[in-house]
Amino acid sequence: MQLSPDWVVGFTDGEGCFFVGIQRHPEMTAGYQVLPEFTIVQHERDIQILYALKRFFRCGVVRQNHGDRYAYRVRKLSCLRKVIEFFEKHPLKTKKNVDFRKFRRVVMLMEQGKHLDKGGLLEIVEIAKDMNTANRPALEKVVEFLKAG
């Protein structure tokens, strides 16, 4: 199956998710790990679409998500860079583009190593908190923890 750039943009406007996970990780200097990911989840009947996306971006993995759901997932920074460059060239048309820009900012800060110190991490958490996909109460606690520490 061949996917066109416009189809990929339309499908991502519908089904794509730009998410920034922030996980407790005591071994890291700032105490937290930043895990940005781009995912598209489908019922297993459409698993071939997920593999087509993997071929399209030449990056990412297809994994079982929950039950009969599968996910195409990109986590590696070098792969996220490719995904970001694609959506810079072919912008999303829905308000998901707002989340995309915040996501891109987080990835850029990580590429600069800013997530490794507390100041940069705080900046990232504030951006993540402001995303549509955010778990705000959990991120509020991270902010409190970082400001208290």
Added chain:
Amino acid sequence: MQLSPDWVVGFTDGEGCFFVGIQRHPEMTAGYQVLPEFTIVQHERDIQILYALKRFFRCGVVRQNHGDRYAYRVRKLSCLRKVIEFFEKHPLKTKKNVDFRKFRRVVMLMEQGKHLDKGGLLEIVEIAKDMNTANRPALEKVVEFLKAG
């Protein structure tokens, strides 16, 4: 906002719904009304996408759905014909295409007036029952009713 055909296909693969409603309607000869509809539902933040779809197909309406959700909806047979011709020319890539073909079959039968007699209606209900979007238990009851009558 300008939409391209491929974007519309990708977005519909993600968010579109081909649905065949069958409603009790005692005034109709066969006792039921067939209501095929093509819908795309979005959060109100993306209402401009729904209006762009309406302009793209030159058909359909944008209406509030539930709460903060809005729907682009096509119900008129002449408009569904336009939508069908578009997706014949630009096929969906997900398994939603299977539902689309069943939906198209129902619309064709209606264009031929087959929904107005019991035999045609039964055929339509059997197709609708087999769709991914179907409320199977309700449609089973319609079949029982038609076969008993």
